[in-house]
Structure formats: C-alpha cells, structure tokens
Amino acid sequence: MTKIVIKFGGSSVGSIDRIIAAAKIIKKKFDKNNKIIVVVSAMAGKTNELVKQSEKISKNFSKRELDVLLTSGEQVTSALLAGALEEKGVRARSYMSWQIPILTDGDHNNSRIINMHVEKINKYISNKGVAIIPGFQGITKDGEITTIGRGGSDATAVAIAKIFNTDECEIYTDVEGVYSTDPRHFLKAKKINKISYEEMLEMSSLGAKVMQASAVQTAMMYDLPLHVRSTFSDVKGTKIFSSENIDYSKTVTGVTYTKDEAKITLLGVQDKPGVAADIFEPLGKKFINVDMVIQNISPDGKTTDLTFTIKRSDLNKTIKIIKSNKKNVKYKSISSDKKVSKVSIVGAGMITAPGVTYKMFRALAQEKVNILAISTSEIKLSVIINETNTTKAVKKLHTVFNLD
C-alpha cells in the first residue's frame, strides 16, 4: 500500500462543485488501495476576505486573534471535503490541528511546524479512512493557535510527507504544472515535466507562483519528491526532485519575469567600509526587501554609485527612509525608476554550460533592449530592463534557449 499526501490549493476547493471534484480525485486513489492524507487550503478568496474584515476593525489587528480568525477558513474546507467523501461512500474525517496535534514554534502569523503526532492518523488511514487536515496552521505547546505564513498549506503538506514518511506528495492546483514561462501571456510556454528543487525555487521566487518557496526548500532539505498537477485535468504535471535525477539536455529550463520592481540609484556615495550596511540596515528594520544590489567603483576611487531594486510599492517609503538617514550616509544625488521589470533565465544546466551570459546579452541587444542592471547566481541570470521591453525580451529568450 502506497502512502500519499495530497494537497488542494484554494482554487481547487474554491466552490462546492470543486470540493466535490476534489473528492472524486481522492476517491479514485482511495479505490486503488492507497493510504491517503489530504491537506486543504481555505476556499479561494476566503483568507483575503477575513483579512479585510480584520483590517476594517484595526490597522493593527491583534496577531493572536488574526490566527484564530484565519484558521477558520481551512476548518470549513476540511469539514466540507470530509462530508463530500462520506457522501461518495469513502470513510473520511477531518482532524483539526489541535486534535492531532500539529505542533508549531515561533510567532503568531509566522510560526513553523516542528512536529506532529502520527499515531491517530496512521491508525485511521491504515484502517480504510481518508484523513483531512487543514493546512497553514498548528498549535504551540501552550495551546495557542498559530499560522505558518501565507501559502502555508504547501508547507503543511511537505511537513506531513516528511513526518509521516509518505511515498508521494501531490500538490493539486489550478495550473497543469510549472511552465517554461507564463502560459497566460506567452503562447509558446511549455509545461516542464521535471525540474530540480533549486530551479523551482528560483522560478517561484521570480514569479511562477505555483508553490510556496519555503515548502520547496523543506522538500529539498529532506529530498522529498513533489508532483505539482492540475485539479481540472488528468494529465501528469511537473515533478520536482533533486537535480541528479534530471537529464539536462537543455541549458535553460525557464524564463521568468516580474513587473512590480523599482530601481533606486545613489550617486556619489562615500566609498568606505560599512557604507552599504548603513544604507540597508534602516530599510531592513522597516521590512523593505532589497532584491538586487549593484555597486560600481567611481573613477576617483573615493565615491561610488550604488543601484538597488525593491518592490515598486515600497518605492516612496524607501526614498523617505534614505533621505531621513542623510546624516549617516552621504551621497551626491538620488534617482529612481519605477517602470522597470526583472527578466530571468533559470536552469540547473547553466552551471556547466559556458556562454549562457553572453548568449543572453546578445539576444537582448538584437531586440534593442537596454540592460539597466544584472545579477547572477549559479542557476539564474537576471536583468533589470525598462518595463515596456518585457514582452519582447521574454519571447526572444524563450526562443533563443530552445524553449518554444
């Protein structure tokens, strides 16, 4: 008997009809004699609706009570799905996180799963029953309800895969898998059959919002294979596992992009040790996430120009913080550009393939796309460009790296 954990995302349980469809998928696997644990998200839109209600009450709503509030969403889906399975003649029951329990550690709104008790559920699923577990939540050792961050149902599924030692971990979502680029905007996008954890992480942090990044990280750490697939069709999805299982005939696996970037340049910054820390520390304290940083040494060797990118929505706040910090960080002038995007090529094959950088820059030059900043990692190459160039850049790179 195979032990499987199956996770359904918000859109896969977003209506009563979809919950019934999810029950059908589960029943099919159940009838094949599998031992099944199901993890569910809240119905699509529910968590946002609850957050909005809390914000109407307070801009600084109690973090403790926000957790109590939000966890109700997955509770509802768990009960409805268990009822839908029973209706189909499949023995099933929901287990709230305090009934299992799922133990968490850390702050409200941002805890992490540290352990789960397996006995009750192992007994139930061995005895021809499907266990339904609400994702995204747990309780502390003091019995406080906590949540593990948005998209946390993926993390719950991966934690279950590890702690229950399941043979498979399937992530059901509203797309057929991970694509070589965004299939909603680029007709030539192709589904990727196999991808490594590292590539998946680069893809998801760059905008391919198929799975939550920290869940992929955990899966990578314990080498747990994942299978991302669609609730709405029966085709195989994308398998995510360690790169040694993958034959890299292609150097580049995908082209990703994000359009919510902004760029700030500080000209004539005094070039002395610690200046970068002086600039970025106050930003970090205000939870502003700095993405790319490029520093050029100026010809005189005394000052430097510093460019960095942030989320577009943080732009005004960031400039304000830097200006108010002028007594610690001296610079000649500050400029910003909020109409930029980031385009990246991702591929584990890049490590061993020389010339990828050159090929990318040449391709962009052919399209007359000016590169404003560059950042590289072992399996990723990102450029900041004018937002208006995004589409032609993505199309060109998709073609040049044989992804069409």
Add this chain to the structure above:
Amino acid sequence: MTKIVIKFGGSSVGSIDRIIAAAKIIKKKFDKNNKIIVVVSAMAGKTNELVKQSEKISKNFSKRELDVLLTSGEQVTSALLAGALEEKGVRARSYMSWQIPILTDGDHNNSRIINMHVEKINKYISNKGVAIIPGFQGITKDGEITTIGRGGSDATAVAIAKIFNTDECEIYTDVEGVYSTDPRHFLKAKKINKISYEEMLEMSSLGAKVMQASAVQTAMMYDLPLHVRSTFSDVKGTKIFSSENIDYSKTVTGVTYTKDEAKITLLGVQDKPGVAADIFEPLGKKFINVDMVIQNISPDGKTTDLTFTIKRSDLNKTIKIIKSNKKNVKYKSISSDKKVSKVSIVGAGMITAPGVTYKMFRALAQEKVNILAISTSEIKLSVIINETNTTKAVKKLHTVFNLD
C-alpha cells in the same frame, strides 16, 4: 467587582460595524471595573449559509463534519470581537471551546454542556482581561467537536452564568426585550419589564423568539436571573426571574400567536384503549410534533372524533402516514384544515384569577371568531381559530386583558 456574562446574538454581531458597537458596550462595563465573560453567536446568516453549503454536498451530510463546519462561525466572531476590544485598548482574548475546555455530552448536532474548566478564564478576567467565548459548541471527553442545537449560544451563556457563578447574565439581541405581543405587527404592543421563567417559556415556545427555550429552562432550574436587552439602544430590557419576585397586578402578561399551524380531524375512530397511541406513535417516529389534541366521545359510545394540530409544513406527510397505518387504526373519514392559527394568552397571574377562560371566549365571540379547538395549562390558554381571524383576535385580547 461584579462578574458578568454577556451574550451577543447573531444580529448583534452581524457586521463589522455591529461588532465594533458590541465592543463599545463591553468597554463601558469593563471601565466600571466589572469582570466580564462574553459569549458570541455566529454573524447573522452565517450558520444558515454553512448549512446550505453542506446540503449542496449531501442531503445526509455527516453529522460529525457538520459540527466541525458550523463551529467555525462563532470562532470568526470571537476573534473579530477580541480584536475590536484590543483596538479600543481593552485587554481581551478569545478562548476556543477546546482551549477552555467546554465539555459536552450527547450526539453530534445535539449535545449539551456538562462542565467547563474555570481556572484559566477566572484568572484572566480577574487580571483585567475580557474573555470571549464562542457559543453553541463544546468538545466531548474524546476531543470531538459538538454543537448544542440551534440558538445554542443562549444555552452557553446560561451555563457560564451557572458554572462561573456570575452575578448577571445579559442577553443582547435585536429587540428591546419581550413584548406583550408581536411589536412588528401590533402598535399597541408594550415591552414587559419583568417576566417569570414559566411565562417566558410559554411565550418563546409560542412564537416570541427572543430566547432559546432550553436556555430559559436551565436558568429556571438554577434560578439564574436573565436580562434580555437591545444592542441598538441603551434602554433597560426585560428581566426574567422566578415568579415570586414579580407583583402580578395584571392577570395576563402577553398575547402570542403562530400562523404555521394545521389541524387534522379523524372522524369515527374506534374508541378503545391504546388507539391514541396507535395513531401518534408512527408520527413521533417520523419526528412530527403533535401540539394540541382534542378527543370527543361520540353519542353511541363506540366511536370517537379526534382532532389534533401540527406544523403546517408537516401536513401532507402526516396524512400519508395515517392513511398508510389504516390496518392498525380504523376510522370513518379524515379531514384537514391548513388555514388555522393558534392564539394564546400567557400569564402567571392566571393561576389565581378565576374567570379568565370565560373572559377570553366572550371576547372572541364578540369579534365573531369561531373557536376550533382549545388547550389549557396553568399559565396559558390557547385556541385554534381560522387564520383570517388572527389579527382581530390578538387585538381584542390585548385590549380586554389591559395590555394596550
């Protein structure tokens, strides 16, 4: 320091604005140095919405999972109200029933509260904090989630009043209290300042849906005074306590009515012992609630005519059951009338006041209202009449018994 339990019904927490208004009411009492436990219902309409979702999945939805589903409603209100209090600078937190715990016994969808642990909450409210508790629910000793029947938040409040030995139990709702008749349809209806448990029970089972009957019964059993009042105005409401505290200057306290009645008459039923049981047993087994029963002995002494009333929605089902039972119960013919209503006068003063019955019948005769059936108890007198006569009957009785 006074210890108070305050219950807010669904309409009193039916929107974010109303939750904020409820927090204001609580803060006022908190600022007067009271120790406060709050019980909340689900937001108005929420429980019905969840029930409908479950019915879309199955007409026979798992009772266990229905409890998991429905309890999420009060969880949401508890968290929002706790957050609203914190926003107003009042220390507050929600306690889920498994965190306290509130222990229940009995079946899913229909359990009853048998105990609560008081330590945690007593400590919290003694230490300048408001405890918010979801009504309508509890957990069994095996850790199963159960609910205690619709309107069960009243029962939770009364159980808290008893187990925590509170000085007051206030039931906040969308009306200003209990009225001498329905204030939505009769301009002359007057708010009743004081009413006994017994009268309140007769009033609520007869259609004045201000409080859940079983909660009033529990309060009566332990002699816990209740105060029903409005969330929307600051006026005093109706106090409910034992009849010895009430000065009965009026014989009759209120006139109530229900319009969802139907009447069935069996003519020429064989008059032998056990025949009534033979008629009503199959109805009881199908959960049909028989209200009034009148039996007349026929002139020949061998057959009898039997009339009884039921909920109008049960009429067709009831006739079907009786007809299919003809081999056990012989009768000449069956007739029914679904256009009848029940009008009642209620008053603890009736016990010691002779002539009430006569006065009621005379008054109805003056209005040319024909009485189809009569039923009496110590503090209540009900008649079945044609539905079209309801308004004039209620008006007349309200005047005759000095309630205008």
